[in-house]
Amino acid sequence: MSAIESLIGEFGRLPGIGRKTAQRLTYHLLKGRPEDARRLAEAIDRVLAEVKPCAECGNLSSEAPCEYCRNSRRDPAQVCVVEEASDIAAIEASGRFRGRYHVLGGHLSPLDGVGPDELNIARLLERLEVGVSELIIATNPSVEGEATAAYLHRAVSRFPGLRVTRLARGLPVGGDLEYADGVTIAEAFSGRREM
């Protein structure tokens, strides 16, 4: 296999990139300045060498512990559980949460062979032994995310003083009720609140 074909193949293995896009990326690199391509290769090398899951929370970070676990201004009594490290960025962008995180590394999915042992749950239970007063379950609002939340809720029931909350579900801000799907509207009705 030629070097060009090899690179197209590697790009094509990335999520959301088909063969045509892989070809475009490859030829873009070849047509550009060599140092640009080298910088990309070095960045990939560096991320592979330096980024590891945080031993405390499972977040991907080049520092140990990660920036959220290390930050003494964040409230250690609140832990927000997310499926993937990339979910943290979305929550951080909201600017509303000042606690710490825990990354499960996925969700329960019997069809894909993902059970509780495949997720970062044992470490979460260890963390709850000391000084955590609220666990915020922020798994995705999907069937699998709900099942994962149900599993966590049951698993943490042995911590009597622990407050367990789940992110609300419903209509997106700025959305239009007319175009919302039936399931989302039904969830919004179930989760309606007093004014």
Place this chain on the structure above:
Amino acid sequence: MPIVTTRSIVLQTHAYSDTSKILRLLTMDHGPQSVMARGALRPRSRLSGLLEPFAEGAATFYLKPDRDLHTLSGFDLVCERQALGRDLKRYAAASVLCELVLRLAPVEHDPELFHALTTGLDSLMSVEAVAVSGTAVAAAWTLVDVLGFAPDLGGCARCGDPLVERGGRLDVREGSLVCDQCLPPGAVLPADEIRTLREVASGQPGGEALSSRQIHILVEFIRHHAAEGIRLRSLDFLLLEEAR
């Protein structure tokens, strides 16, 4: 490239890129099909909350005869089954039914299979908590029957004893019952467990808790007789839940 609309159940979903989903569907008119739902993961997509496992609706897609992946253009929800995800045993049981169909469904359309799956999923939604396992096992046996792998539970396959009073065992390889006299040494099901097996295998779950032995029989039967030695991962999950 004809555009078709057919009643469908979402068996499995996978995220594809940042915004799209690939779905495995069981359709009423075109058997199992894979479709790409472009943009379904966008927050304001009209499909975002609909295309979840176990949901049922009228799917509209471009059916390309020589392709394995078609393009979904619409999904009119008939029944959402999100609640199955909020109860782990129901979730595991519904996954078992979907995995059976994913692994074993023929490529041709089979309205009876479609009906058996919807009936099974609906039962899991409505049944009392204590009867979830029994309902799951009965629904799985019904699917096994519709798929053409049903065991012969009429009586001992060797001596003809009706196995009403006597214990025996389901010979997984033979797909039939054998009485305790004709059996080689080993674990024997008492007569009442054989009666229960006959009930659940005929799709009658009963209203009470089911022994885990009945789930093990189903697991072994499916593994040896239907799935060619493959262990269904969702059945392992159901067993794990049953043990809790």
